Amino acid sequence: MRNFVETHDGPLGSVSGRALLGRAIKGVMLAPILILGVTSASAETVDAARIVKDSCAACHTQSGNSVAPPFPKLAGMAPSYLAKQMRDVASGARKSDIMAPIMAEMERGEINALADYFARQPRTPGIVTHPDLVEEGERIYREGNKENGVPACAGCHTQDGGGAPRFPMIAAQNADYVVQQLKSFRDGERANDFGKLMRTVVSRLSEAEILAVAQYVASMPVPPAAR
Incomplete structure (x- = not known):
């Protein structure tokens, strides 16, 4: 990243003073990037398959294609939609006696990882009963x-x-x-x-x-x- 402070004397003072100011500005500008990098990396390391096995598979199966009629298939759905529904359950905006205790324990990175995981799973054909x-x-x-x-x-x-x-x-x-x-x-x-x-x-x-x-x-x- 280039230092945007000029190298000649001017309103900002001496070369050394401007250099220090430039480094300070650079540090401030990079801080959010570094923080985002850490957050992103931690989200990427979430073992979504393990979470599904431990918390989701009993109702939705490991592939997100629930074979129990009262439970939804999650496979193939848009990750943004899935994440919203999980956040809504966690916040109480969507009521679910079964899901609420599970989602209350989930961090945002885990919710996003689960949404991405289920979105990547192929959906199986539906079953017509009538x-x-x-x-x-x-x-x-x-x-x-x-x-x-x-x-x-x-x-x-x-x-x-x-x-x-x-x-x-x-x-x-x-x-x-x-x-x-x-x-x-x-x-x-x-x-x-x-x-x-x-x-x-x-x-x-x-x-x-x-x-x-x-x-x-x-x-x-x-x-x-x-x-």
């Missing part, structure tokens, strides 16, 4: 329901269910988990959605529509980026 509901679910997902003022789910979660930065990938997600979360939004038990969007939309869905959408979501092929 195939007779898939067609109706697809209609609602792609077109919405104009009579009830329900917009198409695809508007936020995209046509292939891959999601967007603020909206999660839901393709091939466990149907029971989708139903659970939609009802939680509807009943106000979950309130960490962006701009109250999910709470507003789901309040207009019937019970039958919620079940149908969940089955269609489970039937959706895994998006290429998450395979």
Whole structure:
């Protein structure tokens, strides 16, 4: 890094005085960089796979593809979304009796490492338990329901269910988990959605529509980026 203090006499005084000032400025400017470097290095050394094995795998499996219907698949989801959800659970913004004690023990670097770990895992195909509901679910997902003022789910979660930065990938997600979360939004038990969007939309869905959408979501092929 070049010293920005000039080497001739001037308003800042002698050469030696300016040199000392230059070194002081350099030290101040480098301090945040060094601190960030230490923080980054410590985050990079987090053994995410070990944390998953010890704290997450029982419900989500080591690959983040939960085989227990009430628990979500985390594999392939955007790391920024995953990290936000974990922070929300830790802060209480998202309620979870199971997750809250676990996340309360996590440091920020561990949360980020876990989010990156699960984001890199390939997602497995979903399981449809009520195939007779898939067609109706697809209609609602792609077109919405104009009579009830329900917009198409695809508007936020995209046509292939891959999601967007603020909206999660839901393709091939466990149907029971989708139903659970939609009802939680509807009943106000979950309130960490962006701009109250999910709470507003789901309040207009019937019970039958919620079940149908969940089955269609489970039937959706895994998006290429998450395979």
